[in-house]
Amino acid sequence: MKVLVCIKQVPDMESRFKANSSGNWYDEADLAFRMNEYDEYAVEQAVQLREQLGDAADVTVISIGPDRVQEALKKALAMGCDRGVHVQDPVSSLKDPWQIASIIATFAKDKGFDLIFAGMQSQDRGSAQVGVTVAEQLGYSCATTLVGFACSDGVITAKRELEGGLKGVVKLKTPALVTCQLGLNVPRYPTLPNIMKAKKKEILSIPVADILKEEALATTTSVHPPARKGGGIVLEGDLNDMAAQLIGILKEKTAVLR
Amino acid sequence: MKALLICEYREGKLLDASYELAAFADKLGAEKAMVLIGSEAEVPKVNGTVYLADAGKYGEYNPDVHKKIVLAAVERENPDYIVFVHSSYGWDLAPRVAATLKAAQISEIVNIVDGKFEVGICNSKLRRNVTPTTGKAVLTIQAGAFSVTDASQGVPQLERIDLADGASSLEFVGYEPAEKKDVDLTRAEVIVSAGRGVGKKENVPVIASLAKALGGELGASRPVVDAGWVEHSHQVGTTGQTVSPKLYVACGISGAIQHLAGMKKSDFIVAINKDKDAPIGEVADVLVVADVLQFVPALTGMLQK
Ligand SMILES: Cc1cc2nc3c(=O)[nH]c(=O)nc-3n(C[C@H](O)[C@H](O)[C@H](O)COP(=O)(O)OP(=O)(O)OC[C@H]3O[C@@H](n4cnc5c(N)ncnc54)[C@H](O)[C@@H]3O)c2cc1C
Ligand SMILES: Cc1cc2nc3c(=O)[nH]c(=O)nc-3n(C[C@H](O)[C@H](O)[C@H](O)COP(=O)(O)OP(=O)(O)OC[C@H]3O[C@@H](n4cnc5c(N)ncnc54)[C@H](O)[C@@H]3O)c2cc1C
Numbered sequence: 001m002k003v004l005v006c007i008k009q010v011p012d013m014e015s016r017f018k019a020n021s022s023g024n025w026y027d028e029a030d031l032a033f034r035m036n037e038y039d040e041y042a043v044e045q046a047v048q049l050r051e052q053l054g055d056a057a058d059v060t061v062i063s064i065g066p067d068r069v070q071e072a073l074k075k076a077l078a079m080g081c082d083r084g085v086h087v088q089d090p091v092s093s094l095k096d097p098w099q100i101a102s103i104i105a106t107f108a109k110d111k112g113f114d115l116i117f118a119g120m121q122s123q124d125r126g127s128a129q130v131g132v133t134v135a136e137q138l139g140y141s142c143a144t145t146l147v148g149f150a151c152s153d154g155v156i157t158a159k160r161e162l163e164g165g166l167k168g169v170v171k172l173k174t175p176a177l178v179t180c181q182l183g184l185n186v187p188r189y190p191t192l193p194n195i196m197k198a199k200k201k202e203i204l205s206i207p208v209a210d211i212l213k214e215e216a217l218a219t220t221t222s223v224h225p226p227a228r229k230g231g232g233i234v235l236e237g238d239l240n241d242m243a244a245q246l247i248g249i250l251k252e253k254t255a256v257l258r
Numbered sequence: 259m260k261a262l263l264i265c266e267y268r269e270g271k272l273l274d275a276s277y278e279l280a281a282f283a284d285k286l287g288a289e290k291a292m293v294l295i296g297s298e299a300e301v302p303k304v305n306g307t308v309y310l311a312d313a314g315k316y317g318e319y320n321p322d323v324h325k326k327i328v329l330a331a332v333e334r335e336n337p338d339y340i341v342f343v344h345s346s347y348g349w350d351l352a353p354r355v356a357a358t359l360k361a362a363q364i365s366e367i368v369n370i371v372d373g374k375f376e377v378g379i380c381n382s383k384l385r386r387n388v389t390p391t392t393g394k395a396v397l398t399i400q401a402g403a404f405s406v407t408d409a410s411q412g413v414p415q416l417e418r419i420d421l422a423d424g425a426s427s428l429e430f431v432g433y434e435p436a437e438k439k440d441v442d443l444t445r446a447e448v449i450v451s452a453g454r455g456v457g458k459k460e461n462v463p464v465i466a467s468l469a470k471a472l473g474g475e476l477g478a479s480r481p482v483v484d485a486g487w488v489e490h491s492h493q494v495g496t497t498g499q500t501v502s503p504k505l506y507v508a509c510g511i512s513g514a515i516q517h518l519a520g521m522k523k524s525d526f527i528v529a530i531n532k533d534k535d536a537p538i539g540e541v542a543d544v545l546v547v548a549d550v551l552q553f554v555p556a557l558t559g560m561l562q563k
Contacts, residue, residue: 019384
C-alpha cells in the first residue's frame with residue numbers, strides 16, 4: 001500500500017503576530033515554526049498503518065514551503081515515514097489553498113498512492129480545504145474530520161466527528177484521502193535512535209515551478225489585528241495583589257462570592 | 259447579487275444554523291435561495307426558492323451525491339455565492355463543490371467589511387480580508403458569527419431536485435451518540451476550566467482545587483481531554499458542552515473559536531493566561547496576566563481563608 005502524508009509547517013500559535021509591511025500576511029521575523037498540530041495526527045496514523053502492514057506499506061511525506069519546512073519533514077521521518085518530498089517554494093505563503101492542493105495533486109498523480117492523509121485544517125490559516133480539494137482533483141474518495149480510523153483489505157472505516165460529541169461512521173474504498181482531527185491518536189515523540197536513522201532517509205527536492213500550473217483563485221487584500229472590543233480589566237503584577245483584586249471584583253460583580 | 263444557501267439537516271431535523279446563512283445573506287444584501295437535503299416538513303421558513311431533495315433517498319451524509327444536488331441547484335439558480343456553515347457538514351462539502359466549479363473558496367468568514375470578507379488567522383490573533391477572483395465563489399461562515407435577529411416567518415417556494423445518478427464512493431454506516439456524561443456542566447453556576455497551559459496531567463488538581471474553592475465544577479479545553487488528563491464529559495466547546503454559568507474561569511486557555519463557542523455566553527468570564535495577547539482576552543471581563551501554576555494556588559489559598 002502506497003501512502004502519502006501532507007504536512008504544513010506553521011508558526012507557534014503562542015507567538016505575537018503582526019501584519020507584514022505589505023499588509024498581506026503576518027511578519028515571519030522572530031517566529032518559531034513547527035509541524036501543524038493536525039498533521040502530527042496524520043503522520044502518526046500513517047506510521048501506525050505502516051506498522052500494521054509492515055513492508056507491504058510505504059509512506060511518503062510531502063511539504064510545500066521554504067527551506068525551513070525540511071525540519072518538519074525530518075520530524076515526520078523520525079516518527080517513521082519512509083521518504084520525504086520537499087516542494088521548494090520560498091513564497092508558499094502567497095499561494096491559495098487551490099494552488100497548494102494542485103501542487104500536491106500534480107505530484108501524486110500517476111504515482112498510484114492508495115491512501116493520502118492530510119490534516120483537517122492548518123493552525124495558522126485554517127481553511128480546511130487542501131485535503132478535500134486534493135481528493136477532488138485526483139478523483140479519490142474522501143472523508144474528513146476523522147477521530148477514528150481502521151483499514152483492512154482496502155476498506156477504510158472512518159469515524160467522523162460531528163458537533164456536540166456526535167459521531168458519524170462511514171466506509172470508503174481506496175484510493176482515498178482522509179483528513180485528521182485532533183485526538184485521532186496519540187502522536188509519538190521521535191526517539192533519539194529514530195532521529196539518527198531519519199538522517200539517512202531521502203528527502204527529494206522539487207522546485208515548485210516544475211509542478212505548479214494553476215493560478216490563485218482568491219487574493220488577500222489586507223491582514224490586520226482584530227478590532228478590540230475593550231472593556232475587560234487587565235490585571236498584572238504581584239500575585240497576591242492580583243488575587244486580592246480579583247476576589248474584590250468577583251464580590252462586586254458576581255453573585256458567586258459573598 | 260444572488261446567494262445560494264445550503265441548509266444543515268441531521269437526524270431528521272433542520273439545524274438552526276441554517277437560519278444563520280439567511281442572516282449572512284441579508285447582511286451581504288444578497289437575494290436568497292436555499293437548498294435543503296432533508297424533508298418537506300423541515301423546510302426553512304424563509305421567503306424565496308427552496309430546492310428540496312429527499313434525505314430519505316439521498317442520505318443525510320453522502321457528499322458525492324450532495325455535491326451533485328448542490329450543483330444542480332447552482333445550474334438552475336446561477337448564484338454569485340454558494341454559502342455553507344463552517345461545520346462538519348459544510349467544510350466537508352464546500353471544497354468539493356468549489357473544486358468542481360473551479361470557484362474560489364473562502365473559509366470561516368466572521369464578518370463583512372465594506373463588501374469584503376473577513377476571516378481570522380493565527381487563532382484569531384489577526385484578521386485577513388479576502389476577495390475571490392472567480393465569477394462564482396464558495397463561502398463558509400463561522401457558526402454563531404451572523405446572528406439571527408427575528409424568528410423567520412417567510413413562505414418558501416419549493417422546487418424539487420431529483421438525480422438520475424445517485425452513485426456514491428462512500429457508505430454511511432450510522433451515527434454514534436455522544437458519550438454519557440458524568441457531569442452536567444450546563445447546570446453548574448461556576449466552571450473553572452483547565453487548558454493546555456496547565457502543562458501536564460499532574461497539575462490538573464491545582465485547577466480542580468480552585469473549582470472546589472469556588473463551589474463549581476471542573477471544565478477543560480479539548481487538548482486536555484485529547485491527552486487524557488480530564489474526561490470528555492468536562493470538555494467545553496463545539497465538540498463538547500455549551501455552557502453559560504454565572505462565572506467561568508479559563509486557566510491557560512488561548513481562546514480558540516471552538517472553545518469560545520461553548521462558553522462566551524457565561525455571565526462573567528475570568529481568564530488567567532501568561533500571554534497578554536491571547537484571544538481569550540477578547541471575551542474576558544477580567545484577564546489576569548500570570549503563570550496559572552503560580553496564580554491559581556495563591557487565589558485558592560486566599561479563598562479558603
Ligand atoms: C508565512 C506565510 C505567509 C502567507 N501569506 C499568504 C498570503 O499572503 N495570502 C494568502 O492567501 N495566503 C497566505 N498564506 C496562507 C498559505 O498559503 C495557506 O496556508 C495555503 O494556501 C494552504 O491553506 P491552509 O493553510 O488554509 O490549508 P488547510 O486547507 O487548512 O490545510 C489542510 C491540510 O492541507 C495540507 N497542507 C496545507 N498546506 C500545505 C503545504 N504547504 N504543504 C503540504 N501540505 C499542506 C496539510 O495536510 C493541512 O493539514 C501564508 C502562509 C504562511 C505560512
Ligand atoms: C472541529 C473542531 C472542533 C473543536 N472543538 C473544540 C472544543 O469543543 N473545545 C475546545 O476547547 N477546543 C476545540 N477545538 C480545538 C481548538 O481549536 C483549540 O485547539 C483548543 O481550544 C486549544 O486549547 P487550549 O486553549 O487549551 O490550548 P492552546 O491553544 O495551546 O493554549 C494554551 C494557552 O495557555 C497559555 N499558557 C501556557 N502556559 C501557561 C502558563 N504556565 N500559565 C498561564 N498560561 C499559560 C498560552 O499562552 C495559551 O494561550 C476544536 C477544533 C476543531 C478543528
